[in-house]
Amino acid sequence: MRVNDDKQKNDYSNVWVIAEVLSGKIQPVTHELAGTARMLADKRGSEVWIVLLGNNVSEQAGTLFAYGADKVLVADDGSMANFNDEIETRVLVRMIDKYKPEIVICGATTRGRALIPRVAVVTDSGLTADCTELDIDPENGDLLQTRPAFGGNIMATIRCSDHRPQMSTVRPRVMKAPDPDPGRTGEIITENVTVSDKIDIKRILEVFHSSEAAVNLADAQIIIAGGRAMKGPEGFDILRAFAARVGGAVGASRAAVDAGWIPYAHQVGQTGQTVQTKVYIACGISGQIQHLVGMQSCDLIIAIDKNPDTPMMQMADIAVTGDLFEIVPALTAAIPKL
Amino acid sequence: MKIVVCIKQVPATNDAKIDPETKRIIREGLKAILNPFDTYAVEEAVQLRERFGGEVIVLSMGPEKAALSIREAVSVGADRGVLLSDRAFGGSDTWATSYALANAIRKIGDVDLVICGKQAVDGDTAQVGPGIAAHLDWKQATYVMAVEDASDDSIVVKRMHEDGYDICELKLPAVVTVVKDINTPRIPTLRGRLASEKIEVPVWKPADIGADLSKIGLDGSPTRVVRTAPPPPRNTVTKKISGTSAECADALIKELRLRSIL
Numbered sequence: 001m002r003v004n005d006d007k008q009k010n011d012y013s014n015v016w017v018i019a020e021v022l023s024g025k026i027q028p029v030t031h032e033l034a035g036t037a038r039m040l041a042d043k044r045g046s047e048v049w050i051v052l053l054g055n056n057v058s059e060q061a062g063t064l065f066a067y068g069a070d071k072v073l074v075a076d077d078g079s080m081a082n083f084n085d086e087i088e089t090r091v092l093v094r095m096i097d098k099y100k101p102e103i104v105i106c107g108a109t110t111r112g113r114a115l116i117p118r119v120a121v122v123t124d125s126g127l128t129a130d131c132t133e134l135d136i137d138p139e140n141g142d143l144l145q146t147r148p149a150f151g152g153n154i155m156a157t158i159r160c161s162d163h164r165p166q167m168s169t170v171r172p173r174v175m176k177a178p179d180p181d182p183g184r185t186g187e188i189i190t191e192n193v194t195v196s197d198k199i200d201i202k203r204i205l206e207v208f209h210s211s212e213a214a215v216n217l218a219d220a221q222i223i224i225a226g227g228r229a230m231k232g233p234e235g236f237d238i239l240r241a242f243a244a245r246v247g248g249a250v251g252a253s254r255a256a257v258d259a260g261w262i263p264y265a266h267q268v269g270q271t272g273q274t275v276q277t278k279v280y281i282a283c284g285i286s287g288q289i290q291h292l293v294g295m296q297s298c299d300l301i302i303a304i305d306k307n308p309d310t311p312m313m314q315m316a317d318i319a320v321t322g323d324l325f326e327i328v329p330a331l332t333a334a335i336p337k338l
Numbered sequence: 339m340k341i342v343v344c345i346k347q348v349p350a351t352n353d354a355k356i357d358p359e360t361k362r363i364i365r366e367g368l369k370a371i372l373n374p375f376d377t378y379a380v381e382e383a384v385q386l387r388e389r390f391g392g393e394v395i396v397l398s399m400g401p402e403k404a405a406l407s408i409r410e411a412v413s414v415g416a417d418r419g420v421l422l423s424d425r426a427f428g429g430s431d432t433w434a435t436s437y438a439l440a441n442a443i444r445k446i447g448d449v450d451l452v453i454c455g456k457q458a459v460d461g462d463t464a465q466v467g468p469g470i471a472a473h474l475d476w477k478q479a480t481y482v483m484a485v486e487d488a489s490d491d492s493i494v495v496k497r498m499h500e501d502g503y504d505i506c507e508l509k510l511p512a513v514v515t516v517v518k519d520i521n522t523p524r525i526p527t528l529r530g531r532l533a534s535e536k537i538e539v540p541v542w543k544p545a546d547i548g549a550d551l552s553k554i555g556l557d558g559s560p561t562r563v564v565r566t567a568p569p570p571p572r573n574t575v576t577k578k579i580s581g582t583s584a585e586c587a588d589a590l591i592k593e594l595r596l597r598s599i600l
Contacts, residue, residue, distance in 0.1 A: 002560075022501050082504060085468070085478050110499050114480040117465035121433060121472035126560025129432075129463035144564075150349075150460060154566045163560035202477050203507045205494070210502040218500055222599070246600075264483070264519035265498060270351065270459050271374050271518045279599055289351045293459075297569070300597065302590070308578070318577045318593055326583035327590070334591050335600060 001124050003164050011100055012164040014049050015041040016073075018092070018106040018116070019064070020172075021054040023209055024081075028177060028219065029107040031067045033170060035178035036134055037105055038068035040143070043136040046102065049073055051095060053088050055081035061188045066180035070187070073099070077193035079201075083111045086201040089118045091193055096123050101165045103143050105134070108169035109218060120167050126160030127167040132174055132276075132297075142166070152297045171276055172218045215265050217249050222279040223298075225251030225268055227291075229284020229305070229324065233261040238325065239283060242332045251275065251295075253285045269294035283324045287312025304328070339392035339490070339510075341383040341451045342443050343416065344470065345376040347400050347407040348460040372407040375455025377414075378516050381523040383453050384415035386488060392450075393417050397442055399427055399435060405539040413526035413534035420446065424543045429556030432461075436469025438554050441547040443474065451493060452513040456481060467515035477512045483519040 003009045015037040020027040030050065037048045047070040052061055054076065061072040075091050092115070096104070104119075106112040108130045120127035132155070133146035142159050143166040149156045160166040217223060224239045239250045251268040252261070268275055270290040280298035285291060287303075287310050295301070296315070303316035304324045313319040320327060349368040372380075383394045396411040396419035398404050408419030422438055430438065443449050452471075457464035464480070471478035479495045486505060487494040494507045495514055508514075526534070544554055552558055579589045594600045 022499075083499070085480075089472070110481045110497075113464045114468055114478065117432065117436075117463075117468035118472040118478065120465075120560075121436060121469045124433075124560070126431070126433065127465060128561055129461075129465055145561075148569060149462075149566070152569055155569050156563045157565045157567070158561050159564045160561045200477070200509070202479065202509075202512075204504055205507055206505040208502045208504065216500050264517070267518070274462065279594075293351060296572075300599070302593075304586075308580075314576065315572075316576055317572070318579060318590065320586050320590055321578070321580040322583055322586045327586045330583055330587035331590060334587055 001164055003162055009164060012102040013044070014047045014099070014101050015044070015103040016101040016105065016165070017048065017050045018104065018112065019050050019052045020107040020109055020112065021052070021057055024054065024056060026052070026057070026060050026063065027107070027172070029109065029172040030064070031177040032172065032175040033105050033107065034064065034067040034069055036170070036175045038178065040103060040134060040136055044102065044141060047071060049101065051092065053080050053091060058190070065184045065186040066182050067178055068184070072186065072188050073191060074188060075191045075193050079193060079198050082204045082207050084201055084204060085114050085118060087193070087197050088115050089122060090197045091191070092119050093122050095191055096165060104165045104167045106167070106169050108171045112169050116167060116169055123165070125163045125165050125167055127169070128158045128160070129169050131168045131170050134168060134170070143168070148297060152293065173221060173278070174276055215249065215263070217251060217266070217268065217273050217275050220249035220277055222246050222248035222281070223251045223268070223275055223277050224248060224281040224283065225253065225285060226256055226283045227253035227285035228255040228259070230256060230261065236262050238328045238332070242328055245332050245335050245337065253291050282312050282316070283328060285312050286310040287315065339386055339390045339450045339488070340395070340448055341386060341392065341453060342395050342397050342446060342449050343376070343379050343383045343411065344439055344452060344454045344466070345380065345396055345398045345407055345411060346373045346458045347371070347398065347404040348373045348458055351459070370403065370406070372410050373455055373458045375457060375459070375516070375518065377523040378518055378520050379453040379455045380411045380414060380416055381521045382485060382516055385521065386451070386485065390488060395419065395446055397439060397446070398422070399430070399438055402541065408539050409534040409537065412537050413530040414524050415530065418537060419539050421539050421541050422547070423541050426544050426551060426555050429559060430554055431559035431561045432463050432465035432469055433560050434554050434558040436466045437473055437558065438547065438549055439466070440470045440473030441549050442542060443470065445542070445547045450510045454513065454515045456515045456517050464515070467513055471513035474511070474513070477508045478514070479506060479508055479512065480515045482514045482516045485520070
C-alpha cells in the first residue's frame with residue numbers, strides 16, 4: 001500500500017518472516033531469517049511474527065519462539081499440503097491487510113520467489129530480491145536492503161520509502177541462525193483458509209520428492225562441483241562420495257549438464273542456480289564467465305585442476321594443481337565419517 | 339493458442355573479462371543479447387504453436403535497440419513482436435515493469451498463455467513473471483522444466499523445486515516461467531532471418547496501453563536504489579597447492595581445518 005505520511009506509515013509495525021516448509025517440515029532458512037528479523041524488530045522496538053502456512057504444520061508452530069518469534073501466525077489447511085501460489089497469496093494478503101506488518105522477509109527459494117512477487121503486486125508494495133544484508137536506517141526507520149546486482153559486481157542498497165510493507169527475499173545460508181533459546185515463549189494466532197481461497201486455482205496432480213539430498217544446492221554449506229573434466233556420469237561418483245561425507249551438495253557446470261552426465265537441478269551458473277555457500281570446490285571447471293557469475297559470492301573458493309592457468313584456478317582462493325580423480329577420493333578418505 | 343512471450347535484452351557476459359585486481363567480471367562495453375532464459379521461453383512457445391496452432395507474440399520493454407532481440411525471437415519462429423519504449427518507462431522496478439507488461443498483454447487481447455524466462459541474468463530477481471500474473475490476476479507456475487500436456491483451455495506443467503518436482507494443471511489463461519531444462523532452442527533458418535528483417539516492430543507508448551503514469555517508471559516504482567558500492571573484496575591472493583595427490587589432499591585438509599570448516 002502506498003503510504004503518504006508518517007501517520008499512515010505508523011499504521012504498520014512488526015517484522016514478519018514467512019516460514020519455509022518443505023515436505024511438511026520447517027526449513028532452516030526460517031530460523032536464519034528469524035534471527036535477522038529479531039535484530040530489525042529490536043531496532044524498531046517492535047515484534048517478530050512468523051507466518052506458517054501449510055498442512056499439519058500447527059504442531060511445529062511452538063518451535064519457532066526459541067528462534068526469536070513473539071507471535072506465530074498459522075494457517076493450516078489440506079489445500080496447502082503442496083505449494084499452490086494462488087491459495088498462499090490470498091491467505092497471506094489477507095493476513096497483511098489485517099495485521100499490517102512493516103517488514104516482510106521470505107526465503108529466496110523456488111517457493112518464496114514465486115509467492116512473494118505475487119503478494120507484493122497485490123498489496124501494492126515494494127520487493128527486493130536476494131538481499132545479503134538488511135538493516136534499519138537510523139534516521140527514518142526505513143529498511144535498507146542490500147543485494148548483489150550484475151552477477152555480484154555491485155552491491156546495491158535499496159529503499160522502499162513510501163510503500164508498506166517493505167518486502168525482501170534472502171537466500172538460504174546467507175544469514176546466520178541464532179542459537180535457539182528454549183525458554184522463550186510467545187503467542188500462536190490461527191487464521192482460517194476460506195472456501196473462496198480455493199476457487200480457480202491450479203490442480204497439483206503429482207508430487208515427487210528427490211531422495212538424493214546432494215541436489216539441494218540452496219541449502220548446502222559446502223558444494224563440490226564438476227565440469228567437463230569429470231569425463232562422464234561416473235566421474236561424479238567421487239564428488240557424491242565427498243558430498244555425502246561432509247553433508248554437502250554436488251554442483252555441475254553447464255558443460256556437464258548439457259552432456260547429460262548429471263541433471264539440470266545441479267547446474268550452477270547463469271542459466272542454472274546462483275549459489276552463495278561457505279565453500280565451493282570446483283573440480284575441473286575451467287571457469288567460463290557464465291559459471292563464475294553463479295558462484296563468485298561464495299566465501300571460500302577452491303579449484304582443483306590439472307591446468308593451473310584456467311580462469312577458475314586464477315580466481316580461486318585456493319588453487320590445487322593435480323589429478324582430481326586422485327585428490328578428491330584422498331580428501332574424502334581423510335575426513336572422518338560424520 | 340495465443341501466446342505472449344515476454345523477453346528482455348541484457349548485456350552479454352560471453353566475452354566479459356575478469357579484472358585481475360578485483361577478480362570480478364568487467365561488465366563495461368558488453369554487447370546486448372536476448373536474455374538466455376528467454377530463448378527457452380521463445381522455443382517453448384513456438385513448439386506449442388506447432389502442436390496446437392495459434393500465434394506467438396514477443397513482448398519487450400526497453401530502449402529502441404531492444405527491437406533487435408524481438409527480431410531475434412522472430413528469426414527462430416515467433417510471429418511478431420511489440421516493444422514498449424518510452425522515457426516514461428525508464429527506471430521501472432519489477433512492480434512497474436510487470437504492470438506495464440500486463441497492460442500490454444491486455445491490449446494485445448485474447449491471450450491464453452504468457453511465457454517468461456525464469457529470470458533475467460542482469461537483474462536476477464525472477465519477480466516479473468509472477469508480477470505479471472498478479473497484475474492480470476491469472477494463475478502462475480514458475481521454474482517450469484517441462485510442459486507435459488496442453489489443450490485449448492488448460493496446460494499441464496512440471497515445476498522444479500529444491501527437493502524434487504511436481505506436476506500441476508492450470509486452466510488458461512495463465513503465466514508460466516521456464517528454466518533451461520525445458521527444451522533446446524533451435525538455430526534460426528535463412529527463412530526465419532529474412533522474416534525477422536522484414537517485420538515491423540510497433541513501438542507502444544504508455545498511452546497505447548492505457549498505463550497510469552503514476553504506476554510506471556521511477557515514480558511508479560515502490561523500490562529505489564539509494565546507493566551502490568563495490569562488493570566486499572575477495573581474497574585476491576590465490577594460495578597455490580601442488581605436489582603428489584596425497585600431498586595436495588593433506589595440504590587442502592590443513593587449509594580447511596585452519597578455517598574451521600572441518
